[in-house]
């Protein structure tokens with residue numbers, strides 16, 4: 001189905017064509033007609049599926065076709081998109097600018113961690129579409145800089161993450177300041193009971209679109225597990241990076257300080273590396289992303305929060321250096337590769353301590369993940385002197401432990417395996433949300 005069947009403005013179609021999109025992704029095909037028809041919408045889709053365009057394109061079409069903004073004097077905000085992190089907000093803005101580049105609309109983005117002056121200036125001049133993170137938005141709303149009297153669209157993007165980050169009270173305060181008559185769109189990677197409650201609170205008789213199985217990682221991503229003792233993780237990463245196919249690699253660590261440590265060890269092995277975590281200033285983060293995108297660095301090491309909203313084309317591999325605690329994080333992490341129609345590999349390092357978490361994840365995503373052994377890697381090397389006692393004594397994983405579940409096959413369901421954050425069997429609940 002080509003994009004023109006939606007009846008979008010020709011100027012938007014031109015921008016879409018210039019972006020190189022030939023046909024809508026499934027979430028776009030499902031969501032755009034509902035949004036154009038004026039419905040509230042719940043979109044359950046992982047990042048990387050094209051969900052941003054799924055809401056930005058119809059909103060731009062409605063704004064462009066609505067009553068024109070005054071050509072001079074302040075404009076009031078007609079669409080507000082709230083996102084959990086600065087990176088995601090900046091990314092959405094980039095999309096808005098791209099898809100709206102032939103339209104006479106003004107957009108602005110406001111988030112913390114940078115000077116507010118240009119943001120205040122933009123609001124004073126007037127914007128049609130505002131992308132914002134909750135904290136800075138509330139600050140500026142408190143100073144009466146946001147005129148929402150003509151608002152017609154509210155989008156809550158990555159809503160599950162906003163709840164995880166404790167933004168619900170902020171969202172309530174924001175929504176209270178908006179006109180009741182509006183169209184509300186909520187996007188979330190997963191549909192938890194908390195998200196359902198939020199949709200009941202903020203949306204009216206929403207249409208629901210759900211793409212793929214709930215929490216099903218992007219189909220185009222090949223998932224692999226390397227079982228490795230903890231002390232060999234740095235060496236294994238360097239070993240894998242000898243393979244030139246790993247040309248644009250996003251490495252996830254659980255903690256900020258371990259992100260720095262991984263980066264130092266890679267740099268010491270001659271691998272150009274940048275880091276992205278919340279201890280870094282906004283300018284440092286933007287610089288890291290720029291260097292990664294341009295290929296000036298081959299590896300970007302990031303923590304989960306900082307990596308939200310990273311939209312970099314061409315990531316060849318995602319490496320879960322530290323196995324994620326929550327299955328949602330796994331899905332988000334691996335969604336950074338294989339975006340839209342591209343393909344990519346997701347590699348997870350799994351230590352003996354991670355085994356039950358891995359089994360729970362496999363139940364959550366409903367499939368086993370292939371175990372692989374790195375060829376030519378010395379799995380029996382001891383821990384370096386000075387490593388914590390537990391690490392020194394732990395034996396390397398024996399060869400027979402490196403078994404494989406066929407991809408798509410049922411994982412071994414042995415063991416109770418339930419750890420904090422994992423909700424096994426959660427797919428069942430999602431069925432009733434299907435269209």
Ligand code: AMP
Pocket residue numbers: 020021022023024025028046047048049050051052053311313339340341
């Ligand atoms: P998102 O899920 O919104 O983060 O989008 C993931 C990536 O898919 C971005 O790089 C978009 O530019 C790209 N994308 C969005 N829609 C399409 C499409 N219809 N065809 C090809 N790529 C797309």
